[in-house]
Amino acid sequence: MTPEIGHFALVAALLFSLTQVIAPLWGLYRQQPTLLALTAPAQIAACIAVLVAFISLIWAFITSDFSFDLVVQYSHSQKPLIYKIAGTWGNHEGSLLLWVLILVSFGTLFCLTAHRLDTALFGLILAVQGMISSAFLAFSLLTSNPFRRLETPPIEGLGLNPVLQDIGLALHPPTLYLGYVGLSIAFAFAVAGLIQGRIDQRWARALRPWVTAAWSALTAGITLGSWWAYYELGWGGWWFWDPVENVSLMPWLIAPALLQSVRVVEVRGQFKSWTVLLAIMGFSLSLLGTFIVRSGLLTSVHSFAADPTRGIFILAILLLAVGLPLVLYAWRGPRLVTVGDFSFNSREMALIVNNGILVIATAIVLLGTFYPLGLEMFNGARITVGPPYFDATFNPIMAVGLLGMGIAGTLAWGHGGLPHAKKTLLGALLMGLVCIFVGLGFGISIAALAGLGVLGWLASGIVIDIALRVKPWQKAAGARLMRLGLPIWGMWLAHFGTAVFLAGVLGENLLQTEAIVRAQPAQEVNLGDDTVVFKGIRQTQGPNYQSLSAELQLYDAEGQEIALLYPERRFYPAENQTTTEAAIHTTWLGDYYAVLGDGDPQRGYTLRLYHKPVVAWIWGGAGLMVLGGLVSLVSRHRIPKA
Amino acid sequence: MTIVRYPIRIMLLVLTYAMVFLPTHVSPVAALSAEEILDDPALEARARAISQQLRCLVCQNQSIDDSDAPLAKDLRSLVREQLQNSKSDTEILDFLQNQYGAYILLEPPISSSTWVLWLAPVMIALFGSGMILASRHLKSAPPDTVLPISTPRTSFRPRIVFLMCFVVLGSALGVHQFIGRPDLPPRPLGRRAEEIKILKDTAQAQQRALRRSFVEARAATRLSPKDPAAWYHLSRTAAALGDSETEINTLKQAIALDPDALALKSLLAEAYSRVADEQITLPARALIDEVLSIDSTEPRALFLRGLAAFQDGDYTGAVQTWMQLFKYSAPDAPWMPMVRENILRAAAAGDFAPPFLPDPAPIAKMTDVEQ
Amino acid sequence: MRFIFLLPLLIFGLLAGITGFALFSTLSGTRQVEQLPSVLVERPAPDTRQPNLTEGAPEVDLSHYRGQIVLVNFFASWCVPCRAEIPMLQSLAKDLTVIGIAYKDKVQDTKAFLTRFGNPYHVVGVDLDGRTGITWGVYGIPETYLIDAQGNVLFRHAGVVDKVLIENTLRPLWETAG
Incomplete structure (x- = not known):
């Protein structure tokens, strides 16, 4: 197969996408069912075309076809196959194609599942989707053509940055794009709803x-990126x-807000205008990112060599894709307001x-991110808005939000809480205060105290809510459990995941021990109560790198062996770059994290050793959040026929 | 690039991908090394806390505690030194702000240009709370008329769909003829073994031949060490092998034997530039000036002088010099195409119209036809 | 009430304005991200006494050059862009006193560098540990400071000195100052 087919398919995809915009709009305007x-x-067809383009690009990478710029x-013939494939989206052009592929796949999935929607709404949503995909396909063909x-x-190729030669590159971008682009459907719903x-x-x-x-x-x-x-x-x-x-955090904050307010529209028919705004904001922030x-x-540490034409092109897309819907919103949004009841x-x-809290938090992140740029444009002054600023502003707001999360399950729609709300x-x-008092003892x-308090509140709130609903101490608890339904389990899982995440964050901040030493082989190093023995150093040859790795034996306070760790430093000759590979031993209660630093046989080697209690809970908690989302996805309601 | 960057974090790298600036000599781990750590744990804890407040200026958004940039290391040791001189945390932060401005502080200090930044979250929170409280008292506007866009049923006609696909694919084929390269075949590496072998063999054979002639030329200089031509020849073979140091040394020998040979001096100037990444250095310039003061038409020196002007950003000067060379040289001189190209490039860089250049190639062709 | 519904558009407009302005000024070259404004400008240059690169020669003391317009250039042999500006510094040396500070560079490396690329400096001071660089707020070399006759910093440039900078910025500055 020649990858040139991919180039042709990319052109075809653009034309199909344009058809997808024109057909429904013209069909609705002229009342032409055939056109619609x-x-x-x-x-x-656009989805198939982009898929062909993407596969043929991957093919070019797999076969190391160096007639493709x-x-x-970004590739090298000696690279392992998995990184040849992942390298396809390890660059601007390829990642843009992946972005579009996910966009059209979502559109297609929508086509195949949403046949119960009324035809006008269906057509309008696909028209909006088509506009976005046309814009990005044109962007790809005109300024970032991967072919x-x-x-x-x-x-021979120049190779891929070794930091990117990692399973992280294979997983992280596609997942993140799923999220970004998934918000485009909500955006299309909102715009179509406003038009209609x-x-x-x-x-x-x-x-x-x-x-x-x-x-x-x-x-x-x-989470994967983190x-x-x-x-x-x-x-x-x-x-x-x-x-x-x-910029990736902002859509993530808007999405749960949107999720909740869509639920209110669904159940109570209220918050319509607000929901539309959130839907537009979510995807707009993705585009801004x-x-x-x-x-x-x-x-940014993530920035890459900027191409001016690209910037202007995306700015133009941004102005149209965000500006127009917001104008539409300013015009028609007030009509959607319902009387609060x-x-x-x-x-x-x-x-x-x-x-409100999620949107305030988003606004603060937006402010902190763009303020330095705005100030520089305003008077040329340069400042840095770093972690301390966000710790001081974002964290307190989110803490308040988490307090709300702990008791969200106890309130009923309309008027009044559930009977067990007060309990x-x-x-x-009580639990929150207990946690704070315990924390006080450690000075x-x-x-951190506030964090502990929130953690106690959040976790116990969820547990008490579940307990009072299921009443395991009474008869027929199992039946009550079954009656609860998957959506509420989804919510509990997500909220509980948040508590676990928070515990991980606090643990990582409060309990970490570290040792940074220069050690000779056979030397013992104390890491808190544990002991690390530096057994020795050895050289090995990887598929496309040379590696220097240290052997570290880890003992706990009782002298029991916990694990063997092999932190590495790798040299990639094709790219002429060095990377370090930390060795991590993960347990439920914490990670042992070892890094091999600079050094030579005479002076010894720098070893950086960390014990990070409960750090894995950060990702475990996020995993529970995802699971909660999936659980409530499985339980989706059918759309009644019109 | 004036600044060496140290982008070593990769979180969400997705979005960015090409961290092309990663310098080769930096490993992402060298950050805080064992030697820097202070013996006093309390002081060390303060040093770490201060380091986390300071931005590494040559990196992007990293604290000096996380960074392996040399400047970050210097700043870390400065912080520790000041701590040992019993300076307070604020004194150290103030000192560095005094040298580098507020940019170095990860937490922006409150000032005339940052009070908005610090006040805004409070305002946002207050405004948001107001909106939340107001939300229960919203009044509904008169409902909008639903646009008359409802179609009873779509009518799906396979024939029309096929027609659409046909038209789209046909036009795509047409567009692809223009922007694609249907003429280029795929060239997967697996099928290029023969071609690559030939390429490598030719390169090896060339290299062998060059090395042989180098050895022969060196033998010639041993036989007749007083012959500048032998040294000149050796310098040319060294240059072809890419051995610039030998080239320079042999050229110097040749010049010592034949001090009036201007062409040799121009060659030396060129060799000086070659070891300096093609930059016309001050020593090279001195040689060029020397040559041109004796013979203002020496082509190599003239070319290099033009190049020097070009590198200085003096594009008019470059074009003038190269135009002289253009005038003095025979139309079929081997360097003429390069001079033409350079004149055009300098004119483009200086953003002015290139001077008129009589084109030697067509003239030659015409005579061919006439004959 | 309707104003609330305009608010998102206004915020987006502001954001798009800022980013658009930043984008276009980056493209036109007026915004240079690498150029950090120096706090030293319009302040007295830091007291600087460095060992001389030539052994046995007297210390390089900036205060000796009061009354002249001085260009202080931080460079090193390991800094690739530093090579490119040497001819430019040479041309400046006709009008100004150009003082070099070898920043975090071994003495013999600096010397080899100056032999290979030429020495445009009136005198070269040695800053082995980079401390002097920190007091000047140096963050990436080459960096060049223009100092007036009273010893105040007129201008700082981070990056290669080129013809455009000399003609458009440096020359007007020293001509009005001198």
Whole structure:
């Protein structure tokens, strides 16, 4: 198969996407059912075309076809197969193609599942999707064509940055894109709803699973990235408040808010205008992230060589894709407002508060991320907004939000809480205070105390809520358990995941011990109560790198062997780069994390050893959140026929 | 690039992918090394806390505690030194802010340009709370008329769908003829073994031949060490092998034997530049000036002078020099195409219209036809 | 009430304005991300006494050059861009006193560098541990400081000195100052 077919398919995909925009709009305007019926086939055809393009690009990478400029730039014949494949999206052009592939796949999935929606809404949603995919396909073809050819192919490629030659690259981008692009469906729903002027319960019911799926994927994607950074970077950090991280955090904060407010539209027919706004915001923030990253505007550790034409192109897409819907919203949004009909202690109110907190938190992240750029444009001054700023502003807001989460399950729709709301509240308050008092004994910082209090409140709130609903001490607890239904389990799982995550964060901050030493082979190093014996150093040959690894034997306080660790330093000759591979021994209670630093046989080697209690809970908690999302996805309701 | 970057974090690298700046001599781990750590654990804890407040200036958004950049290391040792001189935390932070500005602080200090940043979260929170409280008292606007866009049923006609696919694929084929390269065949590495073997063999054979002539030329200089031509010849074979140091030394020998040979001096100037990544260095410039002061038409020196002007950003000067060379040289001189190309490039860089260049190639062709 | 519904558009407009402006000024070259503004500008240059690169020669003391316009250039042999600006510094040496500070560089490396690429400096001071660099706020070399006759910093440039910078910025500055 010649990858040139991929180039042709990419052109065809653009034309199919344009058909997907024109057919429904023209068909609705002229009331032409035949034309309207072309929408779904065009979407499916566009999806097949992008898939062909993507597969042929992967093929070019697998076969090391160096007549493709992109393959020369980012691949090497000696690279292991998995990284040849992952390298396809390890660059701007290929990752853009993956982005579009996921976009059209979502569109196709929508076509195949949403046949119960009324035809006008169906057509409008696909038209909006088509506009986005056309814009990005045009972007790809005009400024970032992955199929650029070379007349005289070189005999070897330049290789891929070794930091990227990792399973993280194979998993993290596709998952994150699933999340980003999943929000495009919600965006299309919102715009179509605004055009049609009708947001109803069926609209919300059709939309909700998409938001759940997108949020789960975003969570998984961000978590994978965080975990990748944790093991690859060599000092065990997992979140850095870097602009590129921040722009991925913002849609992640908006998505749960959207999820809750869609639920209110579905159940109570309220919050319509707010829901539409959130849906537009979620995807807009994803687009903003794409723009920031690919234009290289904000200085980020993740930034890459910026191409001016790219920046302008995405800015133009951004202005149209976000500006127009917001104009539409300013015009038609007020018409969607419903009269508020709920009391102060209703679940609606709790959800509004939670929504508000998530949006406030998003606004703060947005402010902190863009303020330095704005200030520089305003008066040329340069400042840094780093982690301390976000710790001081974002964390308190989120702490308040987490308090709300602990008792969310106890409130009822409309008016008044559930009978056990007061008990739950009191129990949670008590546990929170207990945690703070325990923390006081250890003399930790106020922020950590607050964190502990929130953790106690959140975890006990959920547990008490479950206990009071199931009443395991009475008869027929099993039946009550079964009656609860999957959605509430999904919520509990997600909320409980948050508690686990918080515990991981606190543990990592409060309990970590570290030892940074220069050691000779056979030397013993104390790491807290544990002992690490530096057995020796050895050289090995990997598939496309040379490796220097240390053998470390880990003993606990009783002298029991815990594990053997082999931290490595690798040299990749093709790319002429060095990486470090931390060795991590993960247990439920904590990670042992070892990094081999600089050194030579005479001076000894720098060893950086960490014991990070409960750090894995950070990712475990996020995993529970994803699981919660998936559980409620499985339990989706059918859309009643019109 | 003026600044060496140390982007070593990869979190969400997805989005970015090409961390092309990663310098080769840096391993992402060298950050805090064992020697830097202070003996006093309390002081060391303070040093770490301060380091986490300071931005590594040459990296992007890293604290100096996390960074392996040399400047970060210097700043870390400065912080520890100051701590040992019993400076307070704020004194150290103030000192560095005084040298580098607020940019170095990861927590922006409150000032005329940051009060908005610090006040805004409070305002956002207050505004948000207000909106939340107001939400229960929303008044509904008169409902909008639903747009008259409802179609009873779509009518799916396979024939129309096929027609659409046919039209789209046909047009795509047409567009691809323009922007694609249907003429280029795929070249997977697996099927290029023969071609690569030939390439490598030719390169090896060439290299062998060059090395042989180098050995012969060296033998010639041993036989007649007073013959500048022998040294010149050796320098050329060394240059072909890419051995610039030998080239320079042999050229110097040749010049010592024949001090008036201007061409040799120009060659030496060129060799000087070659070892300096093609940059026309000050010693090279001195040689060029010397040559041109004696013979203002020496082509190599003129070419190099033009190049020097070009490198200095003096594009008019470059074009003038190269135009002289263009005038003095025979139309079929081997360097003419290169000079033409360079004049055009300099004019493009300087953003002015290139001077008129009579094209030698067509003239030659015309005479061919006439004959 | 309707204003609330305009708010998202306004915020987006502000954001798009900032990023668009930043993008276009980056493209036109007026915004250079690598150029950090120096706090030293319009302040007295730090007291600087460095060992001379030539052994036995007197210390390089900046205060000796009061009354002249001085260009202080931080460079090193390991810094690739530093090579490119040497001819430019040479041309500046006609009008100004150009003082080099060898930043975190071994003495013999600096000497070899100056032999190979030429020595445009009036005098070269040695800053082995980079401490002097820190007091000047140096974050990436080459960095060049223009100092007036009173010993105040007029201008700092991080990066290679080129013809455009000399003609458009440096020359007007020293001509008005001198």
